[in-house]
Amino acid sequence: MSERTISTANLNRIENSLSSINNNITVIHNQVATVEQQLESTQSDLELLAVEFREYVRQDALVKNVQLAETRLVKVRQELENKYGHYEDVRRKALGILQAVDSSLVRKSTIESASEEQLLAAPRYWLAPCLIALSAWLSDNKELAEKAVIEALRRDDEKTSLFFALVTRRGGRYQSSRAWLERYLGQQDPTELKREIVVLIDSFSNGIFGPEARAKCGLLVKTWLEELSQKAGFIELQRDKWKQALLSRKETLSPAQFPHLQRYSPTWPQLQEVLEGAKLHDIVFQYFNFILTQEIVPSKNLAFAVDQLLDILVSEFDEDELPLRREERLNELIIKQDGDKNLAQNLFVNEKILEERFDFTQLLTNFSMYPAESNASIATQKLAIALSKEWINHAHHDLTAENRNAVPVNVEITLEDWTGSSRDGSNEGELITSLKQHIQLTKEDALLRNKLGFRHWLSLTAGIVFFVFGISTIVLLIVSALCFLVFFNGMRNVKKNVSIIEQNYDELLENHQQILVAVLSDIVDYRREYEIEDANASKLDDLLDQITPEQYTYSTHDTARAVIS
Numbered sequence: 001m002s003e004r005t006i007s008t009a010n011l012n013r014i015e016n017s018l019s020s021i022n023n024n025i026t027v028i029h030n031q032v033a034t035v036e037q038q039l040e041s042t043q044s045d046l047e048l049l050a051v052e053f054r055e056y057v058r059q060d061a062l063v064k065n066v067q068l069a070e071t072r073l074v075k076v077r078q079e080l081e082n083k084y085g086h087y088e089d090v091r092r093k094a095l096g097i098l099q100a101v102d103s104s105l106v107r108k109s110t111i112e113s114a115s116e117e118q119l120l121a122a123p124r125y126w127l128a129p130c131l132i133a134l135s136a137w138l139s140d141n142k143e144l145a146e147k148a149v150i151e152a153l154r155r156d157d158e159k160t161s162l163f164f165a166l167v168t169r170r171g172g173r174y175q176s177s178r179a180w181l182e183r184y185l186g187q188q189d190p191t192e193l194k195r196e197i198v199v200l201i202d203s204f205s206n207g208i209f210g211p212e213a214r215a216k217c218g219l220l221v222k223t224w225l226e227e228l229s230q231k232a233g234f235i236e237l238q239r240d241k242w243k244q245a246l247l248s249r250k251e252t253l254s255p256a257q258f259p260h261l262q263r264y265s266p267t268w269p270q271l272q273e274v275l276e277g278a279k280l281h282d283i284v285f286q287y288f289n290f291i292l293t294q295e296i297v298p299s300k301n302l303a304f305a306v307d308q309l310l311d312i313l314v315s316e317f318d319e320d321e322l323p324l325r326r327e328e329r330l331n332e333l334i335i336k337q338d339g340d341k342n343l344a345q346n347l348f349v350n351e352k353i354l355e356e357r358f359d360f361t362q363l364l365t366n367f368s369m370y371p372a373e374s375n376a377s378i379a380t381q382k383l384a385i386a387l388s389k390e391w392i393n394h395a396h397h398d399l400t401a402e403n404r405n406a407v408p409v410n411v412e413i414t415l416e417d418w419t420g421s422s423r424d425g426s427n428e429g430e431l432i433t434s435l436k437q438h439i440q441l442t443k444e445d446a447l448l449r450n451k452l453g454f455r456h457w458l459s460l461t462a463g464i465v466f467f468v469f470g471i472s473t474i475v476l477l478i479v480s481a482l483c484f485l486v487f488f489n490g491m492r493n494v495k496k497n498v499s500i501i502e503q504n505y506d507e508l509l510e511n512h513q514q515i516l517v518a519v520l521s522d523i524v525d526y527r528r529e530y531e532i533e534d535a536n537a538s539k540l541d542d543l544l545d546q547i548t549p550e551q552y553t554y555s556t557h558d559t560a561r562a563v564i565s
Contacts, residue, residue, distance in 0.1 A: 021485075061339070062338055064339070065334055065340075065341055066334065066335055066339040069331040069334035069339070070331075070335060073331040073332065073335070076324050076327050076331065077328065079324060080321065080325075083320075083324075084321055086125075087127070090125055090127045090128055090131065091127070091310075091311065093131055094127060094130070094310065095311065097131060098134075098170065098310075125155070126152055126155040126159050126160055127159075129149075130149075130152045130163055132145075132148035132151075133145045133148035133149045133164075136148055149164075158187050158188075159313065161180050161181075161183045161184035161187070162180075162181075162184045162199060162200060162313060164176075164180045165180035165209070166199075166310055166313070167310075168180060169208060169209055169213075174210060174212070177209060177210075178209075178212065178216075181213055182216075185200075185216075185217075185220055190224035190227055190228055190359060190360040191228070191360075192357040192358075193358050193359065193360055193363060194357060197358075197363065198312070198367075198374060198375060198376070199309050199312050201367070201380055201383070201384075202309065202312070202375070202376065203309050204217040204218075204383075206296075206379045206380075221360075221387065224360045228359065228360060235394070238361055238388075238394070239394050239395045239398055240395075241362065241365055241391075241395075242391050242392055242394070242395030242396075243395040243399055245365050245368070246280065246284055246392075246399060247280070248369065249280060249283050249284055249287060250276055250279075250280050250283070251279065251280075252276065253272055253279075258271075258522040258525065260515065260518040260519045260522045261411070261519060261522040261523065261526060264414060264415060264519050265411055266412045267408050267410075267411045267412045270406065270408050271408060271411065274403050274404075274406050274407050274408075274530070275526065275529065275530055277399065277403035278403060278530050278533035278534045278536075278537075279533050281396075281400070281533060281536040281537045281540065282533065282536040282539070284540055285536060285539045285540045288392075288540065289543055291368075291381045292385065292543070294378045294382075296377075296379050329348065330344065333347050333348055361388070361391070363384075364384040364387055364388045365384075367380050367383075368384045368385050368392075382547075383549060385544075385547070386547045386549040387549050389547060392540075392544060393541060393544055396537075396540055396541075400537045404534070407530070409423060410422065411523050411526075413431070413516065413519050415435070415512045415515060415516065416512075417438075418434075418435055418512070420435070420516075422520060422523055424523065424524065425521065425527075428520050431520070432516065435509070435512055435516060439505055439508060439512065440505075442505065443501065443502065443505040447498065447501055447502075
C-alpha cells in the first residue's frame, strides 16, 4: 500500500513536470512565432525602404537633370543673344524700311544712315548689305545698290535671292520677283534642301508669289518628286519614314483600363501593344482631318504676309544659329519631360527638324507631323499631306496589317500556379471547372503532405522503448513521456491543420473564381474595344482619297486657277 502511494505521488510529480515542460514549450513556440513575424515585417519594411530609396534616387536624378537643363538653357539663350542678338536689330530695320516706304514717314537719308549702321554692326550677316541695297534703290543710287547686292550674294546667295524675291513681290514687281525666285530655285537640290526652302513652300502654298510663280513652283515640286522617286528603294524608304512619323502619334493606354488583364495575363504586353496600334487609326484620322478641315485665313494684305515670311527667313532659319538652336531644343525637351534625358533624346531624334539639310520628302513629313517646330502654316500642312498621301496610305496599311497580325488568338491567364486561356471569354464554365479541379488537386496534395514527420514517429518509437526499459527508472519515464508528448502534439497539429487547409483552399477557390470572372469580363471588353478601334482604319483612306495637291495650291491673294501638271 505504501509503495503504491509513493508510486502515485511520483507519477503526479512527473505529470506536473510534463505539464510545466509543455507550457514552457508552448511559450517558446509563441516567442519563436513572434520573432518570425517580426523578421517578416522587418524584411517587408526593408524591401519597401529599398524601393522608396531607389525612387528617391531616380527622382533626385530627374530633378538635377531639369536643373542642369534649365541652367544650360539660360546659358544657350544668353549665347544666342550675345552672338546673334544684333540679327534681331537688322531684321527690325529691314521690316522698318519696308514699312517706312509704305507710309512715307521717314526720310531717305535716315534710312541710308540706319542701313549703314547695321552693316557696321553685323559684318558677316547677309541681311546687312541687303538693307544697303534697299536704301540705295530708294535713293535711285544704282551703283551702290548693285555693289550691295553683289556683297549680299557673296555672303549668302540663296537667302539673298529669296529675300529679294519676297521684297520685289511685296512691291508688286512681278518680273523681278520671278527672276529672283528662278535664281533661288535653280540652286536647290531636292535631296539636300536648306532650311530657307520652308519659307518658299509656305509662300507657294499661300499664293504669295502670284499665279505664274505658283504654277512654276507646282511644276518644280512635281519634278523634285519624280527625281526622288527614281532612286532605288525610294518607296520603301518613304513607307518607313511615314511609319515612324505615324507611330510618333501613338498614345499609351491608361493604367485604369483592363486592370485584371494587366495583372493576371502574361499576354497583356502584346494586348496593350495591338490595342494602342488600333487606337492609332482614329488618332491619326482626327489629326489629319483637323488640319484638312481648318479654314485658311488669309493675311490682311500682301505686305503683311510678306513681312511674316521675311521675319521667318531672317530669324528662324539662319544656319549660324543651328548648333545653339539644337542645344536649346534638346534642353527644352529635357525640361518638358521632367528630366528624363533618354525620352527627351528620343523625341529630339525622332523630330528630325533641326538638321541642316533635308530631302524634299522629309520636309513634307516635317510639315505634316511637326508643324509647330517646322513653322508650317495650315496651307503648307494641307499641301504637304496632299503630296504625301500615297506614302501615308502605304505606311498606314503596313501598320494596320502588322498590328492585325500581332493580335493574340488566345489570352493567357495565370492565377498563382494555375494557367488557362480564353479567346473571347466564352469558355468561362470550362475554365472554372479547370480551376476547381486544379485547386482540389492542390488541396488534396496539401492534405497528403499534412502528416506526421519522421521526428514524430521517431519520438513515438523512442517513447515506447524508454517506457518499456524505464518502468523502474524515473528519468527514463520522463524522457519517454516527453517523446510521447512530441508525438501526440504532432497528431493534434495534423488534425488542426486539416480544417485550416480546407478553409484556406475554399477561400482561395472563391477568390480565384471572382478574379477569373473579372479577367474574362476584361477580355470581352477588350475584344469589343479592339474591334471598334480597328474598324476606324478605313476612315483615313476615305479622307485622303478625297484630296489632291491641286486643292491646296489655292492662292489667298489672287483668284487665279492653280494647277500642278
